[in-house]
Amino acid sequence: MSQENAQSAPNAEPLSDADQQIDDAINKEYSAGFVSNIESDTLEAGLSEDVIRFISGKKNEPEWMLEWRLKAYHQWLEMEEPEWAHVNYPKIDFNEISYYSAPKSMADGPKSLDEVDPDLIATYNKLGIPLHEQQMLAGVAVDAVFDSVSVATTFRENLKEAGVIFCPISEAVHEYPELIKKYLASVVPVKDNYYAALNCAVFSDGSFVYIPKGVKCPMELSTYFRINEAKTGQFERTLIIAEEGSEVSYLEGCTAPMRDENQLHAAVVELVCLDGAKIKYSTVQNWYPGDEQGKGGIYNFVTKRGIAHTNSRISWTQVETGSAVTWKYPSCVLKGDNSVGEFYSVALTNNYQQADTGTKMIHIGKNTRSTIISKGISAGKSSNAYRGLVRFNAGADGARNFTQCDSLLIGSECAAHTFPYIESKNPKAIIEHEATTSKVSEDQLYLCQQRGIDAEKAVSMIVNGFCKDVFKELPMEFAVEAGKLLEVSLEGSVG
Amino acid sequence: MLTIENLQANVSDKNILKGLNLEIKPGEVHAIMGPNGAGKSTLGHVLAGRDGYEVTGGSVTLEGKDLLALACEERAREGVFLAFQYPVEIPGVSNMEFLKASVDAVRTHRELPAWDAVSFMKKAREACKAVNLDQQFLKRGVNEGFSGGEKKRNEIMQMMLLEPKIAILDETDSGLDIDALQVVANGVNALRSPERSFIVVTHYQRLLDYIVPDYVHVLADGKIVKSGDKNLALELEEKGYGWLEGESA
Numbered sequence: 001m002s003q004e005n006a007q008s009a010p011n012a013e014p015l016s017d018a019d020q021q022i023d024d025a026i027n028k029e030y031s032a033g034f035v036s037n038i039e040s041d042t043l044e045a046g047l048s049e050d051v052i053r054f055i056s057g058k059k060n061e062p063e064w065m066l067e068w069r070l071k072a073y074h075q076w077l078e079m080e081e082p083e084w085a086h087v088n089y090p091k092i093d094f095n096e097i098s099y100y101s102a103p104k105s106m107a108d109g110p111k112s113l114d115e116v117d118p119d120l121i122a123t124y125n126k127l128g129i130p131l132h133e134q135q136m137l138a139g140v141a142v143d144a145v146f147d148s149v150s151v152a153t154t155f156r157e158n159l160k161e162a163g164v165i166f167c168p169i170s171e172a173v174h175e176y177p178e179l180i181k182k183y184l185a186s187v188v189p190v191k192d193n194y195y196a197a198l199n200c201a202v203f204s205d206g207s208f209v210y211i212p213k214g215v216k217c218p219m220e221l222s223t224y225f226r227i228n229e230a231k232t233g234q235f236e237r238t239l240i241i242a243e244e245g246s247e248v249s250y251l252e253g254c255t256a257p258m259r260d261e262n263q264l265h266a267a268v269v270e271l272v273c274l275d276g277a278k279i280k281y282s283t284v285q286n287w288y289p290g291d292e293q294g295k296g297g298i299y300n301f302v303t304k305r306g307i308a309h310t311n312s313r314i315s316w317t318q319v320e321t322g323s324a325v326t327w328k329y330p331s332c333v334l335k336g337d338n339s340v341g342e343f344y345s346v347a348l349t350n351n352y353q354q355a356d357t358g359t360k361m362i363h364i365g366k367n368t369r370s371t372i373i374s375k376g377i378s379a380g381k382s383s384n385a386y387r388g389l390v391r392f393n394a395g396a397d398g399a400r401n402f403t404q405c406d407s408l409l410i411g412s413e414c415a416a417h418t419f420p421y422i423e424s425k426n427p428k429a430i431i432e433h434e435a436t437t438s439k440v441s442e443d444q445l446y447l448c449q450q451r452g453i454d455a456e457k458a459v460s461m462i463v464n465g466f467c468k469d470v471f472k473e474l475p476m477e478f479a480v481e482a483g484k485l486l487e488v489s490l491e492g493s494v495g
Numbered sequence: 496m497l498t499i500e501n502l503q504a505n506v507s508d509k510n511i512l513k514g515l516n517l518e519i520k521p522g523e524v525h526a527i528m529g530p531n532g533a534g535k536s537t538l539g540h541v542l543a544g545r546d547g548y549e550v551t552g553g554s555v556t557l558e559g560k561d562l563l564a565l566a567c568e569e570r571a572r573e574g575v576f577l578a579f580q581y582p583v584e585i586p587g588v589s590n591m592e593f594l595k596a597s598v599d600a601v602r603t604h605r606e607l608p609a610w611d612a613v614s615f616m617k618k619a620r621e622a623c624k625a626v627n628l629d630q631q632f633l634k635r636g637v638n639e640g641f642s643g644g645e646k647k648r649n650e651i652m653q654m655m656l657l658e659p660k661i662a663i664l665d666e667t668d669s670g671l672d673i674d675a676l677q678v679v680a681n682g683v684n685a686l687r688s689p690e691r692s693f694i695v696v697t698h699y700q701r702l703l704d705y706i707v708p709d710y711v712h713v714l715a716d717g718k719i720v721k722s723g724d725k726n727l728a729l730e731l732e733e734k735g736y737g738w739l740e741g742e743s744a
Contacts, residue, residue, distance in 0.1 A: 444585050447579065447582065451593070451657065452572045452604065452657070465589075465592075
């Protein structure tokens with residue numbers, strides 16, 4: 001079963017003053033748009049076996065890893081770029097992209113924050129996320145990725161005591177090859193999709209997390225990373241393994257500086273949630289969305305998926321405010337009986353941004369449950385699509401899903417689309433689906449303004465109210481950060 | 496306090512206000528009555544600075560300040576309050592959050608000390624009590640699922656917290672039963688002070704039994720055609736507006 005509900009605001013003729021005000025607020029410049037002046041070690045554009053050998057060599061990878069990458073590369077060569085998403089962008093020339101970039105000052109590797117390039121620290125400060133402050137935030141460990149190489153890893157020792165491994169995946173390849181061999185591409189197979197295969201071939205770095213049996217990770221694990229090198233494809237690879245009965249909350253957030261050329265980002269995130277384990281994965285994404293003409297901005301093609309074993313729970317929470325084009329469906333494979341999958345999402349698009357995002361909930365085990373709460377906000381001339389698949393396999397007795405997709409339109413030139421797909425091979429499965437579309441009305445703005453609240457603040461308040469159901473799912477430490485990033489985005493989007 | 500001179504205004508290119516004059520002194524309550532379509536609500540929106548209400552002539556000053564030069568939110572911060580005839584809902588934004596943002600904006604502008612969370616809550620609870628609204632309404636979305644009477648009381652509650660200089664009540668009595676009317680009137684009367692003035696727009700004399708005006712004006716065809724004291728309202732109740740038609744011509 002598949003249906004489409006497309007709703008576009010009609011093109012109002014002359015913009016009314018209220019619309020004009022909204023437009024003015026929308027047209028503010030991206031406040032995180034700046035380029036830090038750090039020398040980078042960037043590989044020339046183009047993709048070939050040699051490039052993969054170079055990347056692998058740079059990281060001093062073992063032979064088996066290189067072989068794995070090369071195999072993925074050959075599989076990728078035979079695949080076709082997908083075109084089904086509700087987005088339009090010029091065809092990407094994969095030979096115009098550089099596949100490796102590392103800040104030069106990283107060559108020796110900093111031993112502590114003091115050794116980190118002060119420019120890097122300054123960059124974080126500009127974004128309002130100083131590492132020092134972050135470290136002091138109760139229990140937040142920061143593994144910062146700047147372009148492709150981790151530059152500062154904190155709280156590693158504390159984590160080690162608990163037996164938790166939190167390190168760059170490039171390091172894990174050396175230190176924990178057995179875990180990597182066992183779990184890498186076990187959730188997202190190499191050939192899963194075009195971008196996932198590309199990621200396998202050229203992935204730069206990312207995080208590796210391992211929570212041993214029965215351990216509740218003593219702190220939120222957080223990664224901040226941003227894309228900083230023009231025309232550099234950033235290919236993050238994240239692997240989180242939660243052993244039986246363990247718990248972890250992982251936070252991912254990022255912003256990117258203003259750039260003219262489109263930058264490609266194709267990350268892969270895999271979650272392995274073993275019996276009785278819990279993984280909470282939260283994302284705030286604030287990459288450069290392109291200017292008001294739709295020029296520049298990040299192309300974000302991400303594959304995120306988790307496998308939930310018996311009695312386990314996977315929660316994805318995302319606040320997506322950036323990127324020119326977003327193609328992203330964090331998914332749960334509910335393999336074990338009684339496993340639970342959750343997806344809470346806020347996606348805000350503005351100007352010419354396009355987002356096609358949603359989730360997949362695959363119910364395999366008995367009594368599996370999933371919840372989807374999706375809030376799409378469209379402003380400017382943007383297009384925001386929710387695409388969700390809920391599938392019940394034949395054996396999924398007693399499985400149920402609840403889906404709620406709400407869209408909020410700001411201004412009169414944006415669009416919101418909902419594409420819910422439901423496939424059920426089990427007649428006893430229960431699914432509930434609710435969807436609404438609303439518009440920030442002139443009357444609402446007028447009420448706020450008549451009470452002394454300016455239009456920008458009013459829209460921000462209305463949008464925040466709309467997103468409340470999702471924001472309350474964010475971990476405490478992140479809620480402040482998310483509010484701030486949304487605020488920044490709203491400044492750059494609406495108010 | 497508020498001086499309106501020869502005010503002319505269009506809505507969707509249609510001339511609605513055609514040279515309206517009104518002088519309101521501090522502490523006065525002026526009732527504006529008149530037939531449907533006379534421009535009563537338009538006057539409220541023009542004073543508040545609603546988008547789409549275009550002033551084509553005349554002037555409005557509040558304590559000597561040119562009100563028409565200010566944006567809607569600036570007028571509100573200066574002390575213009577409009578109690579809406581049909582208060583709109585803002586789902587998801589709690590009444591409390593909305594009120595706090597509003598009070599903060601107004602108090603900051605007037606260089607009044609900010610209310611901390613505790614004193615704000617105290618004042619908000621008091622205001623709720625004064626208009627007989629359960630405190631639970633503070634936690635609910637702005638007007639979300641409120642009954643007609645609750646919406647109107649919520650407006651008066653906001654007015655109490657914002658302490659405006661000039662409050663315009665746009666048919667606040669419409670859709671209210673007699674008990675709710677009394678609650679609203681009590682709220683307004685409690686706010687009457689030598690520094691605060693009111694414009695009470697109404698169709699019916701009934702409201703003026705509870706909010707006793709100093710002056711009553713009849714607005715017809717975009718102008719004030721007759722002014723008097725509270726007895727004028729009684730006369731209108733009895734005779735209707737027909738006998739005034741000659742005067743508006």
